[in-house]
Amino acid sequence: MKSLKQLLLALAVLAGSLGLNAAELNLFGWSEYVPQDVLDGFTKETGIKVNFETYASNEELLSKLVAGGGNYDLIQPSEYAAELMIRRKMLAPLDKAQIPNLKNVAPEFKGLAHDPKDEFTVPYMSGTVGIVVNTDKVKDSIRGYKDVFQAKFKDRLVVLDDNREIVTWALYTAGLPANEINAASLAKVRPIIAQWVKLVKVFDSGSPKTALINGDVDIGIVWSGEAALLWNEDKKFKYVLPAEGAHRFIDIFCIPADAPHKKEAHAFINYILRPDVSKIISRDFPYTNPNVEARKILSPEELANPASYPAGPAKLETFRDIGKAAADIDELMTDIKSAL
Amino acid sequence: MLAGTAPAVPVSDHNRPGWKAWALLAPMVLWLILFVVVPGLILLVYSFCERDEIGGVMFTFTWENYARVFDPVYLRIFGRSVWYAALTTAICAVVGYPVAYYIARVPETLRNKLLLLVMVPFWTSFLIRTFAWITILKQEGLLNSLVKAMGAGIGPFDLLYTPTAVVIGLVYAYLPFMILPIYGSAEKLDNSLIEAAYDLGASPVRAFSSVIVPLTMPGIAAGTLLVFVPAIGMFAITDLMGGAKVPMIGNVIQNQFLLARNWPFGAALGVVFMLMFVVTYVILQRRASRSA
Amino acid sequence: MADTDRPMIELRGVTKRFGGFTAVNRVSLTVKAGEFLTLLGPSGCGKTTLLRLLAGFEMPDEGMVLLDGEDVSHVPPYRRSVNQVFQSYALFPHLTVRENVGFGLRMQQVPVAEASDRIVAALRMVSLVEQADKYPHQMSGGQRQRVALARAIVPRPKVLLLDEPLSALDAKLRHGMQLELKRLQRKLGMTFVFVTHDQEEALTMSDRIAVINKGRIEQLGNASEIYHRPRTAFTADFIGQANLLESSVVGRNGTTARVRLETGLELVIARAELPDAASKALVSIRPEKIHISRAPVTAENVFQARIEEEIFQGATDSLQLVTDQGTRLHALVANESATQEAFHEGDTVYCSLHLDDLVIVQAE
Numbered sequence: 003m004k005s006l007k008q009l010l011l012a013l014a015v016l017a018g019s020l021g022l023n024a025a026e027l028n029l030f031g032w033s034e035y036v037p038q039d040v041l042d043g044f045t046k047e048t049g050i051k052v053n054f055e056t057y058a059s060n061e062e063l064l065s066k067l068v069a070g071g072g073n074y075d076l077i078q079p080s081e082y083a084a085e086l087m088i089r090r091k092m093l094a095p096l097d098k099a100q101i102p103n104l105k106n107v108a109p110e111f112k113g114l115a116h117d118p119k120d121e122f123t124v125p126y127m128s129g130t131v132g133i134v135v136n137t138d139k140v141k142d143s144i145r146g147y148k149d150v151f152q153a154k155f156k157d158r159l160v161v162l163d164d165n166r167e168i169v170t171w172a173l174y175t176a177g178l179p180a181n182e183i184n185a186a187s188l189a190k191v192r193p194i195i196a197q198w199v200k201l202v203k204v205f206d207s208g209s210p211k212t213a214l215i216n217g218d219v220d221i222g223i224v225w226s227g228e229a230a231l232l233w234n235e236d237k238k239f240k241y242v243l244p245a246e247g248a249h250r251f252i253d254i255f256c257i258p259a260d261a262p263h264k265k266e267a268h269a270f271i272n273y274i275l276r277p278d279v280s281k282i283i284s285r286d287f288p289y290t291n292p293n294v295e296a297r298k299i300l301s302p303e304e305l306a307n308p309a310s311y312p313a314g315p316a317k318l319e320t321f322r323d324i325g326k327a328a329a330d331i332d333e334l335m336t337d338i339k340s341a342l
Numbered sequence: 343m344l345a346g347t348a349p350a351v352p353v354s355d356h357n358r359p360g361w362k363a364w365a366l367l368a369p370m371v372l373w374l375i376l377f378v379v380v381p382g383l384i385l386l387v388y389s390f391c392e393r394d395e396i397g398g399v400m401f402t403f404t405w406e407n408y409a410r411v412f413d414p415v416y417l418r419i420f421g422r423s424v425w426y427a428a429l430t431t432a433i434c435a436v437v438g439y440p441v442a443y444y445i446a447r448v449p450e451t452l453r454n455k456l457l458l459l460v461m462v463p464f465w466t467s468f469l470i471r472t473f474a475w476i477t478i479l480k481q482e483g484l485l486n487s488l489v490k491a492m493g494a495g496i497g498p499f500d501l502l503y504t505p506t507a508v509v510i511g512l513v514y515a516y517l518p519f520m521i522l523p524i525y526g527s528a529e530k531l532d533n534s535l536i537e538a539a540y541d542l543g544a545s546p547v548r549a550f551s552s553v554i555v556p557l558t559m560p561g562i563a564a565g566t567l568l569v570f571v572p573a574i575g576m577f578a579i580t581d582l583m584g585g586a587k588v589p590m591i592g593n594v595i596q597n598q599f600l601l602a603r604n605w606p607f608g609a610a611l612g613v614v615f616m617l618m619f620v621v622t623y624v625i626l627q628r629r630a631s632r633s634a
Numbered sequence: 635m636a637d638t639d640r641p642m643i644e645l646r647g648v649t650k651r652f653g654g655f656t657a658v659n660r661v662s663l664t665v666k667a668g669e670f671l672t673l674l675g676p677s678g679c680g681k682t683t684l685l686r687l688l689a690g691f692e693m694p695d696e697g698m699v700l701l702d703g704e705d706v707s708h709v710p711p712y713r714r715s716v717n718q719v720f721q722s723y724a725l726f727p728h729l730t731v732r733e734n735v736g737f738g739l740r741m742q743q744v745p746v747a748e749a750s751d752r753i754v755a756a757l758r759m760v761s762l763v764e765q766a767d768k769y770p771h772q773m774s775g776g777q778r779q780r781v782a783l784a785r786a787i788v789p790r791p792k793v794l795l796l797d798e799p800l801s802a803l804d805a806k807l808r809h810g811m812q813l814e815l816k817r818l819q820r821k822l823g824m825t826f827v828f829v830t831h832d833q834e835e836a837l838t839m840s841d842r843i844a845v846i847n848k849g850r851i852e853q854l855g856n857a858s859e860i861y862h863r864p865r866t867a868f869t870a871d872f873i874g875q876a877n878l879l880e881s882s883v884v885g886r887n888g889t890t891a892r893v894r895l896e897t898g899l900e901l902v903i904a905r906a907e908l909p910d911a912a913s914k915a916l917v918s919i920r921p922e923k924i925h926i927s928r929a930p931v932t933a934e935n936v937f938q939a940r941i942e943e944e945i946f947q948g949a950t951d952s953l954q955l956v957t958d959q960g961t962r963l964h965a966l967v968a969n970e971s972a973t974q975e976a977f978h979e980g981d982t983v984y985c986s987l988h989l990d991d992l993v994i995v996q997a998e
């Protein structure tokens with residue numbers, strides 16, 4: 003293994019001396035989360051070629067990093083995966099001198115639990131997981147998980163196909179802390195979840211809005227960005243933050259410790275923090291933009307989208323790394339679903 | 343009686359490939375070793391390992407993963423996957439047999455056109471075709487609009503995200519793999535054998551069951567294998583058309599690698615799955631060679 | 635031999651077309667119960683099609699097929715008491731010999747005990763009892779042929795159809811099977827319709843022969859009639875060999891008539907053969923009916939000829955003759971003992987033709 007790495011390194015040095023290695027960035031990000039315009043714009047301005055590879059979940063990202071597959075320069079985990087990577091010393095500290103646009107980040111996105119000193123991470127987009135209601139079909143007032151999972155809505159629900167999310171909602175419903183997951187708390191939420199899954203028609207994390215648009219379901223618990231797109235499509239789709247509590251996720255950019263092109267990675271982070279670039283991201287993926295300067299140039303409609311910028315007080319929490327409990331969650335959910 | 347006595351020449355000597363044959367086979371053998379044998383061995387090794395907190399593989403020996411495979415939860419999922427795959431195979435056989443048989447019996451020019459039609463779906467990506475089915479089956483989709491337009495007063499049918507949708511998707515995806523091998527053996531079927539059956543008093547039904555089916559058994563067996571085994575492991579259709587409600591063994595394996603960060607357990611499931619494939623293959627092969 | 639005159643098969647004006655092509659053209663034919671009838675004709679003349687009409691694999695476009703007095707024109711094959719021995723045998727490869735032979739009985743739902751007795755009896759008849767548990771691919775061509783035969787006979791059909799069943803066998807085996815088949819048919823008293831394009835086979839085996847040409851029956855009769863009194867040039871030429879001589883009628887008297895060939899050679903023929911109004915006649919003479927001698931003989935139709943070519947053929951000598959007038963004839967003479975002086979090329983000989991051996995045939 004080691005000799006292979008040395009060989010690759012030697013090759014890289016050789017290629018670099020020949021001027022082949024000049025400008026490249028291996029970006030490993032979420033599928034459908036970075037606009038093509040942004041990638042093209044970056045290459046055009048800097049001459050740095052972007053090799054873009056995608057994943058569909060934090061776990062997939064972790065798997066690939068642990069397996070040591072790619073030579074990634076820049077990755078885009080959510081906060082709890084980043085926390086784990088920081089703890090495992092898998093990330094390189096940022097050189098803030100290379101990122102002058104860091105000043106654009108809103109103060110409430112600084113010094114968060116996963117990276118208290120902002121040493122390793124920069125927020126990209128933030129969002130919540132909340133309830134979308136097709137108000138043409140559903141006249142009841144829906145305020146929380148309890149209102150969603152009612153017998154009368156059987157086979158009219160779409161929820162994220164994400165085991166940790168579902169368990170978290172059940173923990174909120176049971177009044178338990180969302181980030182302290184153990185055998186006892188899982189045992190408590192088990193009957194709740196067993197009730198819930200029977201009512202769900204579709205589990206979908208990739209594109210939960212599809213089932214709502216197609217009219218196959220009337221209520222969903224989805225990413226806020228999906229809800230914002232639904233609202234743009236038709237104002238009948240109303241977004242509600244669950245009263246019991248909701249997950250706020252922060253997707254961030256960070257640089258793996260062994261990234262071969264750290265300079266290019268810094269350049270890219272600085273580029274996407276520019277207000278005009280950040281505006282493009284908001285246009286395509288209407289999540290909550292942590293960039294204050296960018297928010298100033300967003301249109302009033304964008305800012306008025308209740309899913310992107312939810313109003314009112316709500317109990318929002320980010321996920322923390324839960325270690326081996328992830329496997330327990332998977333086992334619990336497989337067990338419950340297989341009994342359907 | 344000369345007939346039936348074995349030839350005195352040792353046959354095996356003729357069949358043993360020489361170095362030239364090996365040279366010709368080398369790329370194929372290399373390919374198999376690299377992409378089948380090596381990954382298989384890695385899977386086997388992983389399946390006896392433990393995982394660490396972040397999802398890495400720790401090379402300490404354990405039986406635990408296999409013990410977990412035989413946990414009732416996973417057995418139930420295995421059982422359900424087998425049931426769906428069996429149902430899919432049966433429907434594919436019932437639907438595909440007449441099609442394959444018909445294609446094999448029409449004049450050659452038409453035959454090639456029909457075969458092309460069977461294969462046309464492969465020109466489009468599998469996911470796109472699955473999304474097309476979603477458009478057909480959804481609540482406000484093609485099928486329900488059609489039923490509504492006919493004004494029969496029934497519907498709309500709740501098809502998408504149901505087990506029915508999963509089976510429709512599976513049958514659709516695997517039907518060509520049933521049709522093609524059956525076509526292969528039906529095409530070789532000598533028409534005079536069917537006529538001989540009629541001649542000896544077999545009605546069309548009896549001729550079908552006692553002559554045509556046994557003689558096309560190799561095709562049916564190959565088709566069954568080609569449909570059944572991949573259908574067990576299929577996960578995209580369960581997710582997209584079944585609403586990811588009921589996990590199949592394919593979903594569980596996929597989850598171990600991509601979500602639960604439990605490669606060793608995923609590997610153990612994969613190994614058991616491969617063993618099932620081998621067992622099915624051996625059984626079908628036995629049966630086919632007995633009937634041929 | 636037909637033991638009664640009851641008609642077993644009757645074809646009435648049967649026509650079968652494939653697209654624009656007429657494969658069987660208004661064929662009428664009666665086969666008596668217990669008769670061995672052979673359909674003889676060149677390749678593509680419609681023999682198989684005719685047989686398939688009898689078996690029920692083809693339905694006639696026109697006309698009627700009667701089986702034992704019953705109209706079966708549109709009855710499917712599995713409801714006709716007619717079985718066939720296929721040209722390629724068509725044995726079921728997935729069944730043993732015993733199962734192949736028993737197939738028809740199984741379809742008729744004959745009780746197992748009875749069926750197994752009948753199967754053994756049939757296998758004994760074709761001397762294959764020992765091979766009962768083999769599969770077809772483990773057997774020789776001749777054995778397969780006999781399995782096919784046993785399989786077709788066992789359900790006791792009213793008619794057995796055989797489509798060139800011996801064509802795949804070598805000459806010797808074939809000859810043995812011809813005799814065996816004939817013996818079997820006599821023993822069973824079953825009606826056989828046998829297809830061949832081998833005239834010798836037809837002549838040896840049949841009670842009657844139907845000569846088929848281009849979808850029509852050219853002539854129907856027993857072997858001797860067909861051979862000695864061919865009605866058409868086609869039959870004369872197809873069965874055995876014939877010298878066909880075009881001639882014009884130059885005179886008639888009492889029981890004979892005189893014809894002149896194009897070369898000027900004149901021959902005397904039987905008057906009865908000649909239609910009253912005819913001014914032209916096509917005369918057929920078989921090569922072995924040309925009598926040849928070195929010394930002059932006194933008989934009708936004597937003329938001199940030169941031997942242009944002589945080919946030794948074992949039992950016979952084949953001679954190409956040219957008469958003084960220039961008529962070419964093909965003759966066959968028996969080879970007598972080796973000591974006797976043979977005919978040689980260049981010899982001049984005397985030929986004589988018997989009145990009865992000169993047959994008037996219709997041109998095509």
Ligand SMILES: Nc1ncnc2c1ncn2[C@@H]1O[C@H](COP(=O)(O)OP(=O)(O)OP(=O)(O)O)[C@@H](O)[C@H]1O
Nearest residue numbers: 652655657675676677678679680681682683684831
């Ligand atoms: N299914 C068919 N479609 C079209 N033409 C056919 C069909 N079956 C037979 N024919 C034609 O009818 C004619 C008679 O065919 P048939 O098979 O009866 O000949 P046959 O006398 O048995 O010849 P052979 O001695 O070669 O077996 C042939 O010209 C053949 O091409």
Ligand SMILES: [Mg+2]
Nearest residue numbers: 681682683797
């Ligand atoms: Mg034929």
